[in-house]
Every structure is written in structure tokens, then in C-alpha cells.
Amino acid sequence: MRAWLLRRVAAGIAIVFAAVSLTFVAIHLAPGQPFLPPDERPMAPEVVARLRRNYGLDRPLPEQYLRYFVQLARGELGESFSQRRPVAQAIADAVPNTLLLTTTALAIDFTLGILIGLFQAARARRRSDVALANVTLFFYSLPTFWLALVLQLVFALWLGWFPTGGVTESALYGSLPLLGRLADRLRHLVLPALTLGLVGAGGTARFQRAALLEALGHEYVRTARAKGLAERAVLVRHAWRDALLPVISLAGVALPFLLTGAVLIETVFSWPGLGKLAADAISARDYPLVLATTLLATCAVVAGSFIADVLTAVADPRVRLTA
Amino acid sequence: MTAATLFALTVVIVGTGALVSWCRRHRWGDAGRRFFRHPSAIWGLVVLVFLATVALCAPLLTPYPPYEQILALQDHPPTWLHPLGTDFFGRDVWSRLAYGARVSLGVGTLGMLVAVTLGGLVGAAAGYFRGWTDAVLMRCVDVGLSIPRIFLVLGAIALWGKLGVGALILLLGLTGWFATSRIVRSDVMSVRERPYTDAVRALGARPWWIIVRHVLPNSAAALIVSAALGIGNMMLLEAGLSFLGAGIQPPNPSWGNMIADGRDQLGTAPWATLFPGLAIAFAVMALNATGDALRDALDPKTRER
Numbered sequence: 001m002r003a004w005l006l007r008r009v010a011a012g013i014a015i016v017f018a019a020v021s022l023t024f025v026a027i028h029l030a031p032g033q034p035f036l037p038p039d040e041r042p043m044a045p046e047v048v049a050r051l052r053r054n055y056g057l058d059r060p061l062p063e064q065y066l067r068y069f070v071q072l073a074r075g076e077l078g079e080s081f082s083q084r085r086p087v088a089q090a091i092a093d094a095v096p097n098t099l100l101l102t103t104t105a106l107a108i109d110f111t112l113g114i115l116i117g118l119f120q121a122a123r124a125r126r127r128s129d130v131a132l133a134n135v136t137l138f139f140y141s142l143p144t145f146w147l148a149l150v151l152q153l154v155f156a157l158w159l160g161w162f163p164t165g166g167v168t169e170s171a172l173y174g175s176l177p178l179l180g181r182l183a184d185r186l187r188h189l190v191l192p193a194l195t196l197g198l199v200g201a202g203g204t205a206r207f208q209r210a211a212l213l214e215a216l217g218h219e220y221v222r223t224a225r226a227k228g229l230a231e232r233a234v235l236v237r238h239a240w241r242d243a244l245l246p247v248i249s250l251a252g253v254a255l256p257f258l259l260t261g262a263v264l265i266e267t268v269f270s271w272p273g274l275g276k277l278a279a280d281a282i283s284a285r286d287y288p289l290v291l292a293t294t295l296l297a298t299c300a301v302v303a304g305s306f307i308a309d310v311l312t313a314v315a316d317p318r319v320r321l322t323a
Numbered sequence: 324m325t326a327a328t329l330f331a332l333t334v335v336i337v338g339t340g341a342l343v344s345w346c347r348r349h350r351w352g353d354a355g356r357r358f359f360r361h362p363s364a365i366w367g368l369v370v371l372v373f374l375a376t377v378a379l380c381a382p383l384l385t386p387y388p389p390y391e392q393i394l395a396l397q398d399h400p401p402t403w404l405h406p407l408g409t410d411f412f413g414r415d416v417w418s419r420l421a422y423g424a425r426v427s428l429g430v431g432t433l434g435m436l437v438a439v440t441l442g443g444l445v446g447a448a449a450g451y452f453r454g455w456t457d458a459v460l461m462r463c464v465d466v467g468l469s470i471p472r473i474f475l476v477l478g479a480i481a482l483w484g485k486l487g488v489g490a491l492i493l494l495l496g497l498t499g500w501f502a503t504s505r506i507v508r509s510d511v512m513s514v515r516e517r518p519y520t521d522a523v524r525a526l527g528a529r530p531w532w533i534i535v536r537h538v539l540p541n542s543a544a545a546l547i548v549s550a551a552l553g554i555g556n557m558m559l560l561e562a563g564l565s566f567l568g569a570g571i572q573p574p575n576p577s578w579g580n581m582i583a584d585g586r587d588q589l590g591t592a593p594w595a596t597l598f599p600g601l602a603i604a605f606a607v608m609a610l611n612a613t614g615d616a617l618r619d620a621l622d623p624k625t626r627e628r
Contacts, residue, residue, distance in 0.1 A: 011465075018466045023478070030483055130362065137363075141555060141607035143562050146582055146600030149589060157590045256471055263473050264563050278474060279567070282481040294474060301469040 008309075012302040019298040020291060024068065027287055028061055055081065068291070077295075078288035082281065087292045090277060097167055098262060098273035101192055106254060108197025113204025114247060120205065121212035121243075122235055133209070139202030145264040148195040152268070155191060162191050165270040192269040196262065200254065207250055211243035218242070245316050252308020256301040334432060358620035367612030374606055378424035385418035389576050398592035408594035410585055416595055420602055423576040428606065430492055430571070431558035437496025438557075439503055439550045443542070446507025447534045451515055461508070467501040476560065480569040491570060495557055503549045510542040544621035551614035555607040562603050578603045 043051075052058050056067060071078060077087035116136060120129045139147075156164040163169065169184055176184060215221070216239050224234045263275035270276075274293060281289035313319045358364050377384060386404070387393075393413040401408040407416040449460040467475075475498045480486055486494065514520060515538060523533050539546075564570030565579025573580055578599040585595030 014462075015465050015469050018462075019470050022466065023470070026478065137608055137611060138604060141559075141611055142604050143559050143566075143579075143582075143600060143607075145563060145566050146596075146603065149582065149586060149596055150600070153589050153593055153596075256469075263477070264566065267567065279477060282474075282478050285481075290478065294470060297471045297474060298469050301471065 008306055012306065015302055016295065016298045020072075020295050021065075023291055023294045024065060027285070027290055028064070055079070077292045080281075080286055080289045082284040082286040082289065087288045090289060091274070091292060091296065094272060094274045094277045097271060098266075098275065100189065101196070101266075101271060101273060102262060104189060104193040105196035105200065106251070108193060109200030109204055109254065110247070110251065112197065112201035114208050116201065116205035117208025117212060118235070118240065120209045121216065122231075124209075124213060132205075136202040136205040139198055140206060142199055142202075144195060144199050145268050147199060148192065148265055148268040151191050151195055163188055165268070167271060192265050192271055195265055204247065204250065208243065208247055211246045212239055215239040215243040245312055248311045248315060249308045252304040252306075252311070255304035255307070256297060334436060338432070338436070354620045358616050361616035361619055363612035364616035367609040367616065370605055370609035371613060374424055374428060374609070377421050378428050381421040381425060385415070385421045387415040387418045389414065389419045389422040390574050391415070391418075398588055398595070400592075401594060407598045408592065410581075410595040411588050411592065412584075416581075416598055419576040419581055420578070420598060423578045423581055423599065424602070426488070426571055426575065426577040427558055427561060427579070427603065430488065430495065430561045430577075431554045433492045434495035434499065434557040434561070435550050435554045437493060438499035438553060439546055441496065442500035442503025442549075443507050443539060443546055445500065446504035447511050447539055447542070449504065450508040450511030451530065451534050451538060453512075457508075460504070464501045464504055467498070472498055472560070473563070476564060477567070477569060480564065485569075485572055488571065491561070491564075495560060499553065499557065503546070503553070506545050506549060507539075507542045510545055511538050514538050514541045548614060548618040548621060551610060551617050555610040555614070558603065558607055558610075
């Protein structure tokens with residue numbers, strides 16, 4: 001167990017290190033450089049040169065690389081070029097927004113997905129199963145940003161129930177009482193979270209249905225039925241326990257997906273989260289910010305698969321965590 | 324543009340032909356029967372053939388060129404002359420949709436072809452040679468899988484500037500092979516221990532000959548299925564990139580940038596946004612349905628009971 005833990009942590013650190021190094025080399029090799037906004041009036045060459053010197057961009061690449069990792073080891077992420085403030089601050093502003101959005105979306109995704117999959121498996125091959133299979137396949141195949149636009153059109157533009165974007169009603173938010181603020185945040189959260197949750201739920205339901213049908217083919221299910229257990233008990237207490245394992249590992253994979261799937265959704269709903277931050281940083285060639293978001297995203301992937309493995313081991317007594 | 328799309332469609336046809344001939348040689352009867360008995364197979368195939376026909380025959384099926392602007396008809400709702408309406412620039416949405424099918428389907432298919440080829444070769448090399456080859460290749464795959472793909476692609480596009488169609492296909496292919504190579508690797512690892520591989524090796528065959536001729540055909544099922552299911556993902560990614568303005572550049576129509584174009588007129592002219600999205604949804608849905616049926620037919624292990 002301890003050996004396994006050590007190995008996983010070491011492998012995780014190695015992967016994150018490699019990913020950040022790769023990004024570092026790639027962004028420095030690419031043409032184009034910071035402080036040269038393509039659309040705006042260019043800055044004077046002397047100013048650019050001074051800025052480059054201030055940020056250490058005039059040093060040789062290996063030296064910059066070493067400096068970056070030394071700085072990283074001290075827990076510093078550097079100064080953002082485009083936002084003119086510490087990267088850590090920019091990220092700290094974005095993380096709560098993204099976490100709020102993705103945890104809500106994950107909750108919708110898995111609650112809805114697991115329930116639909118369970119329902120479908122209980123009446124496999126009947127008309128309701130086939131109809132639901134088509135619905136889940138449709139949602140699974142949707143471009144998320146398009147569903148976002150459709151929901152915006154129907155619920156924000158036509159019905160006017162929800163706002164079209166943003167996290168809060170900026171003009172009003174300050175003057176609202178506490179409950180009003182909460183309600184305002186919720187109203188803004190509904191559409192983006194629903195978009196991510198519905199598309200995810202399509203995939204989860206398909207996965208859960210397939211896993212349950214496989215579990216229902218096992219011998220122990222026949223035994224349970226032969227004992228005279230009610231079909232509901234067989235399905236929920238015997239087969240479902242087994243069929244939940246693959247869904248747990250899916251949750252680990254979904255963690256980074258929600259972070260990156262959020263790039264498009266955050267753009268559509270102008271939601272100031274990590275995805276939007278990363279996309280903006282890339283187009284501004286904001287090296288420290290790009291590196292920091294890559295670092296964070298890679299950590300999320302590594303952590304996701306780690307959590308999935310641990311949860312699987314907790315849920316399944318047959319799995320032992322060995323190196 | 325047209326040369327590239329024609330090439331794409333040729334590849335689709337050749338690919339289908341290769342699939343059929345492969346099925347003929349390897350228990351085509353059995354797998355074929357299982358495939359066509361699958362409830363969603365026929366439905367998916369019909370939609371795919373329909374879309375491929377629309378893409379191929381776009382000039383015959385569309386009354387207007389995709390770039391023609393009818394300035395008197397901006398944001399016009401659907402009529403008999405313009406069955407899906409016109410967009411903000413007065414362009415016929417149906418014509419653009421038909422031409423966009425060439426780009427969207429072509430980019431998805433060709434990108435997947437690159438990804439499957441690369442994934443197959445890397446996976447085979449890692450699984451067959453084992454040792455340090457395996458270790459190095461698989462660590463690369465680990466790293467590739469842990470950087471979110473949209474970051475990779477967006478980063479590449481932002482840093483190297485706007486890409487042409489060919490470069491976009493390559494980029495999508497080069498970032499899409501990681502998962503495939505893992506599947507192939509585990510397949511190859513079990514095949515290389517079989518007696519017949521030993522026999523071929525004893526006859527003096529070179530490693531790559533063994534891999535291509537004797538080992539990879541055993542992974543063909545896995546490759547075909549991951550290709551069929553992967554095209555849909557490629558198309559979604561292309562659409563997302565084009566929507567962000569980083570993929571197919573206007574005025575070339577792609578389903579993704581049509582949605583982006585229509586977005587600002589969402590309230591007044593929703594048809595310009597709705598129809599391209601539905602086209603993507605149905606194309607990807609058909610691909611996934613066909614992929615599901617292929618998986619169940621080719622790979623009896625994962626077949627649903």
C-alpha cells in the first residue's frame with residue numbers, strides 16, 4: 001500500500017514535470033512573442049526590450065528553464081504578462097468560479113446519468129429503454145457549445161428565466177441582501193451547469209447501462225434470483241454494486257474533462273473560470289500564465305486517475321493497491 | 324480546397340472498401356450478420372451515407388454557391404427558395420451546410436486516419452518490442468494523455484498562427500492517438516506470446532513484417548472500432564475550434580464556424596445557428612451508433628447480453 005502510494009506520487013510528479021517542460025519548450029520555440037499585441041498599436045521597441053529584460057526573457061533558454069523550475073520549487077508561479085499581477089492571484093480568482101460550475105455539473109451528470117442507466121437496464125430492450133437510449137446517444141453526441149447556445153436562446157432570450165451569461169448581475173449584485181445574492185448566483189449558474197451536466201449525463205447513462213447489463217449476466221445474479229429475491233433488490237443491491245465500479249473510474253476521467261470542456265462553455269456564458277483564463281493566456285502569449293494553467297490541468301488529470309484508483313479500491317474489496 | 328475534400332471522400336470510400344474486404348476475409352458472415360442485426364446499425368449507416376452523398380454532390384444539391392451574398396435577404400427565415408433560411412451576410416444556410424459537410428466530415432475522417440495509423444504503429448512497437456521502447460513510448464503517452472487535449476490544440480494554433488485545413492487535420496491526428504495506442508499495445512502483448520508468432524519468428528521474419536502482417540491484423544477490430552467512435556470526437560473538436568475562431572477560417576463554411584457566425588444573431592435569426600448544430604449532432608450520433616454496432620459485431624467479448 002505504501003509502496004503503491006509512493007510509486008503513484010512519483011509517477012504523477014514525473015508526468016506533471018514532463019508536461020510543464022514540454023509546454024515550456026513549445027511556447028518558447030513558437031514564433032511570436034509577448035508584449036506584441038497583434039491587434040493593437042505596437043509598443044516602442046525600447047519598451048519591449050526593457051519589459052523582456054525585466055521578465056528575464058533575454059536570458060538563454062536553458063537558464064530561463066532552470067529559473068522557472070527553481071521558482072516553481074519555491075511555490076511561486078511568477079508574474080502574468082497580460083494581467084500585470086501575480087499568476088497565483090489570477091488563478092485564485094478563477095478557480096472558485098470553475099469549481100462552482102464543474103462540481104454542480106458533475107453532480108447533475110452523475111445523478112441523472114446513473115439513474116437513467118439504472119432505469120434503462122431494469123427494462124432492457126423494452127420500448128422505454130430504446131427511446132431513452134436514443135435520447136442519451138443524442139445528448140452524448142451534441143457539441144456542448146451548441147447546446148449552450150440553444151439553452152441560451154430558449155431560456156434566456158425567449159423565456160427570460162435566466163441571464164445569458166456572467167457569474168453575477170454586476171450592476172445590482174452589491175446592493176442585494178445575502179439571500180438575493182445567493183439567488184442571483186444560482187440563476188447565473190443554472191444554464192452553464194445544465195449544459196455540461198446534460199451532455200455528460202448522456203455518456204454516463206450509456207456507460208452505466210452497459211455495465212449493469214454486464215453485471216446482470218453474472219452467476220451471482222442468477223443465485224440471487226434463485227433465492228427468490230425481489231427483482232428490485234437483485235438489481236440495486238447485487239448487480240448495481242458491481243456495476244458502479246466502472247462508473248467510479250469514469251468519474252476520475254471526468255474531472256479533467258469538466259475542466260477542459262469548460263473552455264467552450266465558459267466562453268459562451270462569459271464565465272470567468274480557468275478554461276477562459278487559459279484560452280486568453282494562450283492567445284496573449286502570457287508564458288507564466290500558460291505554464292501555470294497547464295500545470296494545474298495536468299495535476300487535475302493525475303489527481304483524477306489517482307482518486308479513481310483509490311475509490312475503486314475502497315469500493316471493491318477484490319482490488320488491492322499494490323505496486 | 325476541392326482537391327483536399329475530394330481526397331477526403333476518396334479516403335472514406337477506400338476505407339469502407341477495406342473494411343468490407345477485411346470482414347469478408349475474417350468471418351465476414353458472422354460479424355456482418357451481428358452488425359446488421361444491431362438495432363442502431365442500419366439507422367446510423369443510412370444517415371452516414373446520406374451525409375456523404377450530400378458532401379460529394381454538394382454542387383448539384385445546392386441552388387446557390389456557399390459564398391454568394393444576397394444582400395436583400397439578410398437573416399431571412401426559411402422559405403421555399405431558402406429551405407433553411409439565410410444568415411447575417413445573406414448567404415443560403417442550406418448551401419453552406421452542404422459544403423460544410425465536406426469540411427467537417429473530411430477533417431474528422433482524415434484526422435482519425437492519422438491518429439489510428441500513428442496509434443496503431445506506436446502501440447504495436449511498444450507491445451512487441453517491450454523493454455525500453457515500451458517504457459519510453461508509454462511514458463510519452465502518459466504525458467500526452469494528461470495534458471487536456473483542447474489546451475494542446477488551442478496552444479498549438481495560437482502559437483503557430485492560423486492553420487490551413489491540412490495542418491489542422493495533422494494537428495488533430497497528432498494529438499488524438501494516445502488512447503488508441505494503449506488499446507493496441509495490450510492487444511499486441513497478448514498476441515506476441517502466441518505460438519504462431521513464434522513460428523513466424525523462427526522462419527526468420529523481420530520484426531516489422533511480423534507486426535504488420537501477423538500481429539496488427541489481430542488488433543484490427545479494436546482499431547476499426549476506435550476509429551469509428553473517434554471520428555465523432557474529432558468532428559466535435561473541429562467544431563469547437565472553429566467555433567472559437569481557431570479552426571476552419573471563414574469564409575470557408577464548416578459546421579463549427581457557421582454556428583459561430585450565427586451566434587450574434589441568435590435571437591433574431593436562430594436558424595443560422597440551429598441547423599449546423601443539428602447537422603453535427605446527427606452526424607456524430609450516426610457515427611457513434613455505427614461504432615457501437617461495429618464494436619458489438621467485431622468484438623464478441625464486449626457484446627451486450
